[in-house]
Amino acid sequence: MSFNPDNRQLGWIKIALFALCLLPAIRLLWAAYTGDFGANPVEFVQRWTGTWTFNLLLITLCVTPLRAITQMHWLTRLRRMLGLFCFFYATLHFLSFIGFDHDFVIDDIAKDIFKRPFVTVGFAAFLLLIPLAATSSNWAIRQLGGRKWQELHRSIYLISILATVHYFWLVKATALLWPLAYSVAVALLLGWRIRERKRKAIPVPQFQGVKPLKFFKQKPD
Numbered sequence: 001m002s003f004n005p006d007n008r009q010l011g012w013i014k015i016a017l018f019a020l021c022l023l024p025a026i027r028l029l030w031a032a033y034t035g036d037f038g039a040n041p042v043e044f045v046q047r048w049t050g051t052w053t054f055n056l057l058l059i060t061l062c063v064t065p066l067r068a069i070t071q072m073h074w075l076t077r078l079r080r081m082l083g084l085f086c087f088f089y090a091t092l093h094f095l096s097f098i099g100f101d102h103d104f105v106i107d108d109i110a111k112d113i114f115k116r117p118f119v120t121v122g123f124a125a126f127l128l129l130i131p132l133a134a135t136s137s138n139w140a141i142r143q144l145g146g147r148k149w150q151e152l153h154r155s156i157y158l159i160s161i162l163a164t165v166h167y168f169w170l171v172k173a174t175a176l177l178w179p180l181a182y183s184v185a186v187a188l189l190l191g192w193r194i195r196e197r198k199r200k201a202i203p204v205p206q207f208q209g210v211k212p213l214k215f216f217k218q219k220p221d
Helices: 007-034 041-070 073-101 106-115 117-134 138-144 146-153 155-170 177-200
Strands: none
Touching: 007 041, 007 073, 041 073, 041 155, 041 177, 073 117, 106 117, 117 146, 117 155, 138 146, 146 155, 155 177
16 A cells, blocks of 8 residues: 655655755755865865765656656655755756856856866756756746646756766766766666656557558549
């Protein structure tokens, strides 16, 4: 028997999830207050925000398979919050890059984006996240229409691939374990969707004895 919370219980679940998603940001604030950033504060902030962006991206992608497997359809009502927190940490990650590395100088940021491929890929993933966050409200869904909104939000699959490439390109060859683990997770989540799409595809009906239509250049006698 699956768990189906009522509105009050779902409200408490959302509050708990909101608090959990805030914990990485609170950890950053605590590190800033205590100076507990380690030997390289810039690297700590960039790595921390990047990791939690990817974590929340994966958790968001997990919602649909979990709902299908457990039949707990209310899980989809948590997906918007997870996606917005993913964008929140991606924004912190981007701000830490342009702030610490380039002091918010536009020319330096632009040169770095075009010069270093892993920065280009990460920047592309961040740009693709912006319309998803901007159209996450019920009003945006009504304005776009369900089908267009769904097609737009399928870009999260491309974003997950770009994030994987960005992570692989970022780390040294001796530290590929975590990027490999994240890439396996992305492959499993995307593979599940491809399999489900094929399974639900409606086969073209075959009719016995039906002949194909013939077209003539001139009207037959």
